[in-house]
Amino acid sequence: MWFAVIIHASHNYFIQSVFDPMTIDRGMTRFFATEFGAGLAVVYILMGIYFWKKSNHLQIDK
Structure with a gap:
């Protein structure tokens, strides 16, 4: 938990x-x-998509 904090x-x-x-x-900054802001949200969405697609390549032991 401390790492997340x-x-x-x-x-x-x-x-x-x-x-x-x-x-x-500049007005709408x-x-x-x-x-x-929307810029940060877009970056997080793109990062989420990237890591979500990368997670399909992980091998998960069942």
């Missing part, structure tokens, strides 16, 4: 303290670039 905390730190200050607000 550390990963979640580091995710929040990098999104809020590193990446958000690096973006320039908050809809795409913040922690709750």
Whole structure:
């Protein structure tokens, strides 16, 4: 459980303290670039699809 806590905390730190200050607000930026933006959701969806397809190649002992 502590691994998940550390990963979640580091995710929040990098999104809020590193990446958000690096973006320039051009009106609709908050809809795409913040922690709750569509850009992050798209990246997570693509990563989920990638790892889901890779999971079919794993050998699972029954």
